[in-house]
Amino acid sequence: MSEDSAGPLCPEHGQALSWFCCSERRPVCAACAGLGGRCRGHRIRRAEQRAEELRNKIVDQCERLQLQSASISKYVAEVLPGKNQRAVSTASAARELVLQRLSLVRSLCDTEEQRLLEQVHGEEERAHQSILTQRVHWAEALQKLDTIRTGLVDMLTSMDDLQLIQNEQEIFERSEEAEGILDPQESKKLNFNEKCARSLLLTQLWATAVFGSLSGTEDVRIDERTVSPFLQLSDDQRTLTFNAKKSKSCVDGPERFDHWPNALSATSFEAGLHTWTVNVQNSCAYKVGVAVSQLPRKGSGSDSRLGHNAFSWVFSRYDQEFCFSHDGQHEPLALLRCPAQLGVLLDLQAQELLFYEPASGTVLHTHHTSFYGPLFPVFAVADQTISIVQ
Numbered sequence: 001m002s003e004d005s006a007g008p009l010c011p012e013h014g015q016a017l018s019w020f021c022c023s024e025r026r027p028v029c030a031a032c033a034g035l036g037g038r039c040r041g042h043r044i045r046r047a048e049q050r051a052e053e054l055r056n057k058i059v060d061q062c063e064r065l066q067l068q069s070a071s072i073s074k075y076v077a078e079v080l081p082g083k084n085q086r087a088v089s090t091a092s093a094a095r096e097l098v099l100q101r102l103s104l105v106r107s108l109c110d111t112e113e114q115r116l117l118e119q120v121h122g123e124e125e126r127a128h129q130s131i132l133t134q135r136v137h138w139a140e141a142l143q144k145l146d147t148i149r150t151g152l153v154d155m156l157t158s159m160d161d162l163q164l165i166q167n168e169q170e171i172f173e174r175s176e177e178a179e180g181i182l183d184p185q186e187s188k189k190l191n192f193n194e195k196c197a198r199s200l201l202l203t204q205l206w207a208t209a210v211f212g213s214l215s216g217t218e219d220v221r222i223d224e225r226t227v228s229p230f231l232q233l234s235d236d237q238r239t240l241t242f243n244a245k246k247s248k249s250c251v252d253g254p255e256r257f258d259h260w261p262n263a264l265s266a267t268s269f270e271a272g273l274h275t276w277t278v279n280v281q282n283s284c285a286y287k288v289g290v291a292v293s294q295l296p297r298k299g300s301g302s303d304s305r306l307g308h309n310a311f312s313w314v315f316s317r318y319d320q321e322f323c324f325s326h327d328g329q330h331e332p333l334a335l336l337r338c339p340a341q342l343g344v345l346l347d348l349q350a351q352e353l354l355f356y357e358p359a360s361g362t363v364l365h366t367h368h369t370s371f372y373g374p375l376f377p378v379f380a381v382a383d384q385t386i387s388i389v390q
Contacts, residue, residue: 009029018030020045020049021039024042108201123192141181211277226297230247274346275345277358278344283317286386287316288386292376293376312326316380322334326369343357344377
């Protein structure tokens with residue numbers, strides 16, 4: 001068999017493909033590789049040299065694959081069983097840790113439950129005993145008053161003028177004795193003190209549980225009609241942005257705040273348990289809380305300034321200072337850091353307003369009062385933006 005018939009031939013010259021063009025990355029014949037060929041000036045090598053290089057590469061690759069296979073086999077045989085055993089033991093330890101901690105929490109809750117129930121029972125007994133004591137006291141007072149009145153009536157009906165004059169001192173003494181019996185006065189001792197049922201631990205656990213189960217369920221949006229002309233409301237009605245320049249395109253109305261940078265929610269609450277969260281990380285001046293619909297909207301006075309009147313209860317920040325404000329009373333709050341989000345919990349059954357930091361699970365402040373009328377989430381911002389978290 002001739003050299004030309006030993007393999008594929010060049011389609012152009014009919015010669016054996018005994019050379020390799022490195023530039024075109026393909027086998028060529030001697031004519032293609034010659035001075036007049038199409039591969040003139042290209043880097044040319046003998047085909048057998050290129051084939052030898054490829055054989056060496058294949059050998060090297062097979063050796064690498066063999067080593068890789070051996071490494072994988074060793075990993076599967078030696079490492080994975082150990083990993084599996086460690087995963088099993090680590091999972092078992094994690095379960096034990098969860099059970100241990102929950103058991104401690106349950107034990108603490110049981111102890112706290114017992115302590116609070118004993119306090120409630122003790123307070124109930126104290127109030128009951130105070131009421132019984134008052135009953136006995138006023139029963140004796142009524143009996144004494146009745147005796148005095150009967151004696152005076154008897155003197156009035158049975159004595160003549162001379163006898164009355166002769167018994168003037170007795171009349172005076174009986175009247176003075178009656179005046180010494182004072183009318184009943186309101187006393188806190190006769191009321192059940194609800195503070196006996198309050199506990200920092202219980203409040204913390206309760207708030208964490210409520211925010212964990214109810215967070216994001218309230219669709220709180222801002223009522224565009226109430227938004228101050230110094231604020232811009234986003235299209236989704238959840239973000240307020242402060243603008244130092246008063247908007248001229250804002251149409252005034254009875255619901256709109258015309259001076260302070262306030263806004264009310266479109267939703268109000270009259271009963272039940274409600275939570276919402278506000279993103280406040282971009283603002284150094286804001287107020288978040290609740291207000292009644294009677295909150296005035298017009299003017300620069302305290303009547304329409306959140307926390308400075310009887311119609312609003314707010315958590316506020318100004319620079320690095322935090323406080324709770326209501327009716328012009330401002331209670332400073334010592335916070336270790338500026339919260340990025342502020343959770344609000346309103347429990348109308350317990351008449352309680354609570355502010356909470358979701359990131360750390362910290363109760364920032366609680367306020368108990370007798371709320372009246374429907375309560376609206378209320379917002380104010382005088383720096384950057386705040387947003388209701390959905």
